[in-house]
Amino acid sequence: MGLRKFSFNFGRTTQEVELPEERISSIIEGRPVPAVDVEQATLEAMRHPIGCRPLQEMFGKGDKVCLVIADVTRSWNRSSEYVIHVVNELNLAGVRDEDMYIVFAQGTHREQTPEENVRVVGEEVARRIRMYQHHCRSNDELTCVGTTRFGTRVMLNKRVVEADKIVIIDGITAHLFAGYGGGRKLLLPGVAGWDTIQENHCHALADHFGDGINPKTRNGVLQDNPVNYDMLDAMEMVKPTFLVHSIINNEGKICRMVAGDPYQAWLEGTRICHDNQAVSFKARADVTFACAGGYPKDVSLYQGCKCYDPADVTTKPGGIIIAIMEASDLYEPPEYLGSFKYDSEKDMEKALRENFSIPFFVAFNLFCMTHRYTIYLVTKKENFDAIRKTNQIPCATVAEAWEKAQAQLAREGKKDYTLNLIPHCGGVIAEEPEK
DSSP: OOEEEEEEEETTEEEEEEEEGGGEEEEOOOOOOOOOOHHHHHHHHHHSOBSSOOHHHHOOTTOOEEEEEEOGGGGGGOGGGTHHHHHHHHHHTTOOGGGEEEEEEOTTOOOOOHHHHHHHHOHHHHHHSEEEOOOTTOGGGEEEEEEOTTOOEEEEEHHHHTSSEEEEEEEOOEETTTEEOSGGGGTTTTTBOHHHHHHHHGGGBOSSTTSOBOTTSOTTOOTTOHHHHHHHHHHHHHOOSEEEEEEEOTTSSEEEEEEESTTHHHHHHHHHHHHHHEEEOSOOEEEEEEEOOSTTTTSSTTGGGGGHHHHHHHEEEEEEEEEEOOOTTTTSSHHHHTTOOOSSHHHHHHHHHHSOOHHHHHHHHHHHHHTTSEEEEEOOGGGHHHHHTTTOEEESSHHHHHHHHHHHHHHTTOSSOOEEEESOGGGOEEEOOOO
16 A cells, blocks of 8 residues: 655644555645735725726825724735735825824734734834734723614724724635635724624524534635624624625645725635635545645644634545644633633533634534544644544644555545545535535
C-alpha cells in the first residue's frame, strides 16, 4: 500500500503525516484563484463599485466618517493591506483624517492590544486615525435604533450611529450559522449590545426544544435564514454608506476586492466566495482530516470551530474526524470552554435556551458532533486537560491521531475504510454529492 506525505498548517508551523494513497476518496480544496495587486484591486473596486456611485462621489468635505472594521480575530481578511487605501480615497473625496475614526467590530470579543490594532489596520492608519474599541456590555456606549421583524431590539454603538456616514470593512467567507460573514455582520453583532447579539443568535436554535440547531441557519445558507434576515434589518436601520471587503484564496492571499453598496456589493462577494469555495466530493468517508488552516484561523478552539462544519458533511455517521488546530489562545473567550459541563445534549440545549450566548452555541454545536463522531483533536499538549472536557480526544501530532484512528478502525473491523482531507476548512463549503 503506497504512502503519500501530507502537510497541514498548525499555528505558524506545519504537521506532517503519511497516509495510504489508495484510501483517499477526496482532497477537498477551494478553487485555486490567483492573488491580486491589493492597492490596484482596492482602488478599482472603490472607483467602479457595485450598486452605487464611486466612493469619491459618496463622501465630501465636512463628513464625519466612521470606519467599522472587523477585529483581530478576522485578521485573515488582511485588512491591514487595504485600509490605508480606503483612508486615502476618503482624503481625495475631501474627508480629513481628523474627521474619520475607527470603531472595531468586536461583537462580544475582548479589547484589542495596541499591537493588535496595528495588525488590523496597519501602522500608518494606526498613526493617523483615531481608534475606538467596542464594548458590547457598556450600555452607556449604546443607543437603540429600532426593532427587527423578529422582535430583536437593536442597540448599537453610539459612535457608529452618530457618524454622518459609515464605511464597513471586512472579508467575506462562509459562516457557521449566518450563512456568510461580513457585510451586515459588522453592525450586528459587530458593534451591537450584548442582549441584541444574544437575541439575534438565538435564531440559530430550532423552534422547538429537543430539535437542537436550526437547519435554516447553516454554512453558506442565506435564503430563509432568520439570523441573516435579523442582521439585515439591523443594517437597514443605520444605512451604512459604503462597503469595502476582501475575498481570500486558499493560500490566504487577497484574490478579489468588492466595494460599493453595503448590501449589493456584499451579496456579490458571497457569490464570488461560493464560486471559489464550494467543492463537491465523491462520498462521505470513514475518516476526515479537517484542518482549520493555521494561524490566525486556529488561534483558539472557538475560532477553529470552522474545522467541524465541513467535516460534518464529509464524514460517515459514526465515523472519525481528525481536527487540526494549535489553539494557542485556548481560553478566548473564557465562556466557550466553560460551556462543556453538561452530561447530555438535552441538558446543554435547555441551558443554552435559558441563557444563550454565541460561545455557548458554538460549544453546543461541537458537543452534538462529538456524539455523532469520534473526534481526535491535534493541539498543543498544554491544552489536553481542557480538550478532554469537550468530549474530544487530544493528540500532540497528526501522526499520533492517525495511529489512534487506525486502531479504532481495526477494532471496528473496517478494512476498506476511506479518507477525506480538508486542508483549509475555513475556505471550503463542502457540497454533498446528490444521492
